[in-house]
Each structure stands twice: as structure tokens, then as C-alpha cells.
Amino acid sequence: MEKVLTEIAEVTADPYGYVAGLKERKEKKVIGCFPMHIPDEIIHAADLIPVVIWRGNEPVTWGHAHVPPYDCGITRSFVDDAVRGKLGFMDGMVFHVRQCLQAGEFPFIMERHVKPSYQKVLYLPALYPGDVMRDFTITELEGFKTSLEEFTGKKISDDNLNKSIEIYNKNRSLLERVYEIRREKPEILKAREVMQIVWSSMFMLKEDHNKLLTELIKGMEAKTVEPEKDKIRVIPVGCLCQTLQFDILDLIEDLGMIIPDDDLYIGSRYFANQVNLDGSPLGALADRYLTRTPVCPTKGVWQVHWGDEAIKKMRDNDARGIISIIVKYCPPHACYYPDFKSKMEQEGINAIMIEMEHEIITLEAIKTRLQSFVEIIGGV
Ligand code: SF4
Numbered sequence: 155m156e157k158v159l160t161e162i163a164e165v166t167a168d169p170y171g172y173v174a175g176l177k178e179r180k181e182k183k184v185i186g187c188f189p190m191h192i193p194d195e196i197i198h199a200a201d202l203i204p205v206v207i208w209r210g211n212e213p214v215t216w217g218h219a220h221v222p223p224y225d226c227g228i229t230r231s232f233v234d235d236a237v238r239g240k241l242g243f244m245d246g247m248v249f250h251v252r253q254c255l256q257a258g259e260f261p262f263i264m265e266r267h268v269k270p271s272y273q274k275v276l277y278l279p280a281l282y283p284g285d286v287m288r289d290f291t292i293t294e295l296e297g298f299k300t301s302l303e304e305f306t307g308k309k310i311s312d313d314n315l316n317k318s319i320e321i322y323n324k325n326r327s328l329l330e331r332v333y334e335i336r337r338e339k340p341e342i343l344k345a346r347e348v349m350q351i352v353w354s355s356m357f358m359l360k361e362d363h364n365k366l367l368t369e370l371i372k373g374m375e376a377k378t379v380e381p382e383k384d385k386i387r388v389i390p391v392g393c394l395c396q397t398l399q400f401d402i403l404d405l406i407e408d409l410g411m412i413i414p415d416d417d418l419y420i421g422s423r424y425f426a427n428q429v430n431l432d433g434s435p436l437g438a439l440a441d442r443y444l445t446r447t448p449v450c451p452t453k454g455v456w457q458v459h460w461g462d463e464a465i466k467k468m469r470d471n472d473a474r475g476i477i478s479i480i481v482k483y484c485p486p487h488a489c490y491y492p493d494f495k496s497k498m499e500q501e502g503i504n505a506i507m508i509e510m511e512h513e514i515i516t517l518e519a520i521k522t523r524l525q526s527f528v529e530i531i532g533g534v
Pocket of ligand 1: 226227228229253254255256257394395396452481483484485486487
């Protein structure tokens with residue numbers, strides 16, 4: 155178990171170096187997909203390496219000339235990396251521009267300043283009721299598949315697509331198993347380790363990641379841990395598109411809280427929902443996108459209440475509170491939050507919101523908020 159965790163920590167410590175090395179070893183082209191909804195199974199089936207674009211750790215420099223300071227962290231960090239030439243190992247990039255206003259800026263910036271050999275813009279619809287959304291999504295995915303076929307000069311057969319979907323589904327099941335064990339014994343992994351496990355899946359080839367997870371799960375199943383009964387269970391929610399600073403996860407734990415489950419994008423939201431393998435693969439990928447839960451503000455779902463889902467997760471895990479993490483300058487999440495907050499108040503749930511900024515100067519303000527929160531829920 156320790157060996158796997160060390161390997162995963164090394165991969166996530168330098169995603170740039172890891173992906174560049176992977177490209178060289180496998181002699182395949184790399185396609186960066188902006189989070190959170192690109193069905194990268196199609197890229198995998200085209201014999202390319204799909205990676206989910208990440209937020210780097212460095213402060214934004216040249217990127218300031220291209221995007222305003224009130225764009226969210228991953229937007230500024232990604233543009234900064236791109237215009238500084240740090241993403242030269244990416245042969246192509248895929249964006250979903252309806253996700254938020256900021257994601258709509260990328261194609262123009264990349265086309266003009268980076269010029270990747272392949273660039274595709276997807277327009278995945280908001281989830282209004284009715285069949286028309288399904289037809290629209292399938293047409294969009296067909297166009298995506300065709301563009302990859304033109305890029306590689308090779309057809310993507312349904313067989314290849316089904317094989318890739320199977321590998322991705324296996325990865326989802328294995329990650330779900332890791333979470334299941336964590337729910338039974340939350341002390342088994344640090345919160346930062348869990349985030350690293352999910353995050354590494356976004357830029358390792360899924361078949362390689364599946365091997366690591368299989369070994370990790372064996373170790374986790376065999377390991378006994380002493381339950382820490384004095385720890386206060388909490389559920390973090392949100393943090394769309396990007397990793398939460400590991401220091402914040404450490405802080406939550408250092409303050410006496412423990413995370414038995416989460417509702418984070420780089421967490422349980424990433425691997426939720428399998429792709430059904432009966433029938434047309436593109437139809438199945440469309441159906442996964444069109445699934446309303448977990449509720450994602452970027453899909454415009456109002457028929458299911460995000461707050462209800464979070465409260466259920468909290469109760470299922472005997473947790474005492476919910477920590478909403480909003481990425482600063484993320485309009486979709488900010489738009490959903492007032493409704494979420496009202497639900498917490500109506501139901502008498504202990505909940506707090508913290509804002510996550512790319513350039514954290516000091517953790518003191520977050521620490522003070524979390525300290526007060528833990529004092530409140532500790533006495534419940
Ligand atoms: S974090 Fe929010 S604003 Fe930023 S890219 Fe994601 S959805 Fe858009």
C-alpha cells in the first residue's frame with residue numbers, strides 16, 4: 155500500500171514531467187481535456203493519451219496579459235502554463251465552452267498563442283427535460299469522434315470504443331471500492347492521499363491506474379486501523395474543476411475533523427456513474443453526461459437539489475457538518491450556492507463555506523473559519 159501511495163504522490167507532484175514522460179514512453183500523442191465533462195473514452199479509443207488539464211502550483215505571470223485577474227484559478231493557471239510554453243507536450247486540446255463564461259475564452263487564446271495541432275470545441279447542452287438534449291449530445295459526440303479520426307487518420311470502431319469504456323468503467327469501480335473502504339475506516343488514508351489517488355487517474359493511462367488501484371485496494375482491505383472516535387466527521391462539497399490545496403485538507407484534519415466521504419470534483423464526483431455498455435457507445439456516453447446526479451452547476455440542473463444530495467451523504471456517513479468549497483470567481487458554483495445555503499438553514503445542518511483561491515497568501519483566515527466551525531459542531 156505504501157509503495158502505491160508513494161508512486162501516486164510522485165506522479166501528482168509533477169504532472170507536467172509525468173505526462174511528458176508518458177508520451178515519450180508510449181510514443182503516442184497527448185490530448186488535454188479541460189475539466190469536467192469531456193468524454194475522454196473517445197480519445198483513448200483513438201489510441202491517443204487523454205489527460206484532464208490541471209491547475210499548476212505556480213503564481214500566474216504572463217497569463218495576466220490574456221485573462222483577467224477575476225477569472226478562476228484553473229483558468230488563469232492553465233492559460234499561464236500554455237502561453238509560457240509549459241504545455242508543449244500537449245498535441246491537442248479539447249474544451250467544452252458552455253460550461254462557464256471563462257471556458258469560452260480558451261479556444262481563441264489557444265488558437266492565437268499556442269496553436270495546438272488539434273483543437274476541438276464541444277458544446278454539451280444544459281440538462282433541460284426532453285429527448286432533444288440526447289439527440290443533440292450524440293450529434294456533438296459524433297462530430298468529436300470524426301474530428302479525432304481526421305486527426306489520426308484512423309477510424310474509431312465501436313469495438314475499440316467499447317473496450318475503452320470498459321477500462322474507464324473499471325477505473326470508476328476501483329475508485330468506488332477505495333471510497334467504500336474509506337467509508338468503513340476513514341482513518342486509513344489522509345484526505346490529501348485520497349485526492350492524489352483520484353487526481354492521478356486524470357492523467358495516467360487508465361489501464362496503468364487500474365493496476366495501481368488493484369494493488370492499493372488489496373493493501374487497504376488487509377490493513378486494520380484503530381478508529382479515532384474523537385474525530386469529527388465532515389463532508390467537503392464542491393471545488394469544481396481543480397484540486398483543493400493539500401494544505402487545506404491537512405488543516406481540516408489537524409483541527410480534529412476527518413473526511414469519510416466527499417462530494418468534490420477531484421473526488422467522488424469524478425468517478426460517479428458508469429457508462430452502460432449495452433447499445434450504441436456514443437449514446438451511452440451521452441447518457442452518462444445527461445445524468446442529473448451528482449448535481450453539477452455547470453449542467454444547469456434544478457430538478458434535483460444539490461443540498462439534498464449533500465445532506466444524504468452527510469447522514470449516510472454519520473458526519474456532523476458540511477464544508478462547501480467554492481473556487482473563487484467560479485460563477486456556476488456561486489450561482490447555486492445561495493440555494494444550497496438556504497437548504498442547509500432550512501434543515502438545520504451545520505455548514506460552512508470557504509473560498510479557495512489559486513494564490514493562497516496565508517491560510518490564517520481559512521483556519522479561523524474552520525476553527526469556529528469545529529467548535530460549533532464539536533459540541534453537537
Ligand atoms: S472552476 Fe468554475 S469558473 Fe472555473 S473553469 Fe470550472 S466551472 Fe468554470
